[in-house]
Amino acid sequence: MLEIHNLTHTYGTGPGAHEALGGVDLKVAEGELVCIVGPSGCGKSTLLRSIAGLLRPTGGEILFQGDPVERTPDNLAVVFQDYSRSLFPWMSVADNVALPLRRKGMDGRQRRQAALDALEQVDLAGAGGKYPWELSGGMQQRASIARAIAYRPTLMLMDEPFGSVDAQTREDLEDLVLRVRAKHGMTILLITHDIDESVYVGDRVIVLSKAPAKVVSDLRVQLPGPRDQITTREHPGFVQLRAEVGRLVRGRQGQAASTG
């Protein structure tokens, strides 16, 4: 459903130019949950913004359901890394979640209901009437996840979506993403810096190199049965894969530190 060929992007021109993407190749099949890990500043958000049509990459090609991405494709949702500036402070949390649903042909009542349902799923049942700035960082992050879930996209892009929540909530949200994917058959691309998380939720883990980012490794996660926070994480396959991803990322980070 998503094909990326030799994607490059350079910010700026001349001596100040910064090459963020150095030829990324990636294929994502319908219904897959693909995690992307890589050192900080390597170009993960840049990759995601290109897929979302928010940034015109300087080279390469992105095909979404066979069509080149020119503008934002329909039925695509993003959970932005900077969630606090993604929710509109002038409307309530429920209105923020409901706003994009108008184009789905829902009437006011249905939109409201869908928004409240989604908020409940992220454990924000009581917060619909509040304003985003009345919520903690982690709550805002969950509200923006709720907005993406309520939108029922075919492709959901999540940029470090659980960065500001506590460990327990984080596990709950990981399981929520797995449930939502199973229930609505979405394709999900999830950027994370948490190696355990990438192995736990992902069908595949893509490891990116430091800037200019390239795909270093594309690992298929093969773990038995439905994922479970306790048993999956102690499974030998999980432990082994986690170590492998860790080595791949860390190896690159070491280089990044010495050159950067």
Added chain:
Amino acid sequence: MILSLLGRLGRLWIVPVALAVWELAAREARAVYFPPPSGIALHVYELWFSGPPARLFLTDDAVAHILPSLGRLLLGWSAACLLGVVAGVALGRSARLSQYLSPLIHFARSLPPPVLLPVFLVLVGVGTPLQLAGIVFGVVWPVLINSIDGARYIDRQYLDTAQVFGLSRRERLTRVILPAAAPKIFAGLRLSVALALIMMIISELLGSTEGVGYRLLIAQSQLDILTMWAATLLLGVLGILFNAAFLAVERRVLGWHRAAL
């Protein structure tokens, strides 16, 4: 609540004190040019607010001069605000448009409005159209400039969000751009309230036969000192009232902005 009200009233002690000092000083001086505030207040009452109850106590003089002034003030101010916000947001969102028009705007806004009144007189003739043109021209610039600014510098992430979630052009404008620009727009509107009052008076000094400004002009030519003071007092009170009304509206519309800071 009650405490804060008392606190606010407490800070107003300066007003009666100033009035008392003024009153005493004026009585002591006994100068025609410097009447005591009680005399001015009485004159305001007799001149404008001692009419029949059926006309809300307005006298003929009030109906002839204050009402037309207020009507033009409100009409001119509203027209200027509408024009300023609509044109400002359009210019702020279109780099090409603002590139073409900004030299023109900066030239026009640096012209002092009083200087232009004779030009307007030639263009639109005497009477209400002239006053309206004066008010609109005098008031529109801060609204326009601030609206351009507000609409131009909108957080990228807001626009990205609007794009990703496929908001229609209309939703993007009404639910994202206007609210995001509202703090700036309101800053311009607030400036325009004070300007509108000034322009209301100035625009009546030329080619007018009614209005508070015209009344002031007549009083001046007749050396009617009390009426000149009365008009001044009236303008001061109007200024305070308009500002208070404006702030009340702003508090409602921009509540999120204050709280989110």
